[in-house]
Amino acid sequence: SYGLTQPPSVSVSPGQAASIACSGNKLGDKYTSWYQQKPGQSPILVIYQDNKRPSGIPERFSGSNSGNTATLTISGTQAMDEADYYCQAWDSSVVFGGGTKLTVL
Amino acid sequence: QLQLQESGPGLVKPSETLSLTCTVSGGSISSNNYYWAWIRQPPGKGLEWIGSIYYSGSTYYNPSLQSRLTISVDTSKMQFSLRLSSVTAADTALYYCARLYSRSWSFDPWGQGTLVTVSS
Numbered sequence: 001s002y003g004l005t006q007p008p009s010v011s012v013s014p015g016q017a018a019s020i021a022c023s024g025n026k027l028g029d030k031y032t033s034w035y036q037q038k039p040g041q042s043p044i045l046v047i048y049q050d051n052k053r054p055s056g057i058p059e060r061f062s063g064s065n066s067g068n069t070a071t072l073t074i075s076g077t078q079a080m081d082e083a084d085y086y087c088q089a090w091d092s093s094v095v096f097g098g099g100t101k102l103t104v105l
Numbered sequence: 106q107l108q109l110q111e112s113g114p115g116l117v118k119p120s121e122t123l124s125l126t127c128t129v130s131g132g133s134i135s136s137n138n139y140y141w142a143w144i145r146q147p148p149g150k151g152l153e154w155i156g157s158i159y160y161s162g163s164t165y166y167n168p169s170l171q172s173r174l175t176i177s178v179d180t181s182k183m184q185f186s187l188r189l190s191s192v193t194a195a196d197t198a199l200y201y202c203a204r205l206y207s208r209s210w211s212f213d214p215w216g217q218g219t220l221v222t223v224s225s
Contacts, residue, residue, distance in 0.1 A: 033211035042201060042218055048211035086152055090210035093167060094154035
């Protein structure tokens, strides 16, 4: 079955850029979405269709997808961005990555 | 704006059937290009897609759960439902409902989630 791999954790200093990778076989051929989940809250969609931001999502969130890797980038990371982030794609069924805990130090 | 709300028992005994309902408000459950989905998250773990249904009744199920799973829709009540049979402790999780956009296969919005514990 298809799998998506994310690093368990990423750390970033406030104001710096954070990048979270998501890898899967020929992932660049599929649409990737990204979700942010803060403790005790439901996930929210921050990127869909590889690089589109839903209404209300800050411009500092961006995405890319090519080859076997999709990447979520948060530019000018803020303390409020500290959360778990999940990538997700469709390959005959829905697949989620294992999640990455972003720590803003 | 569109809102989803899960409801159902918070405690289910092993070997019994877990049943949850998601009520949709602020929009139509019969919209084209949108599926309605169930996703779960065991405590402290990641997200797992359970399955999805179109307003017509067409379904997609997670292959690992398919043999125990039934998802149905009642458009007149603006609800869709989940039934998972023969549950074990491994089915203990926070269960979310969400809308799935079929053109990008993305979930938005999500319900607040409901915790279901499988225990005797």
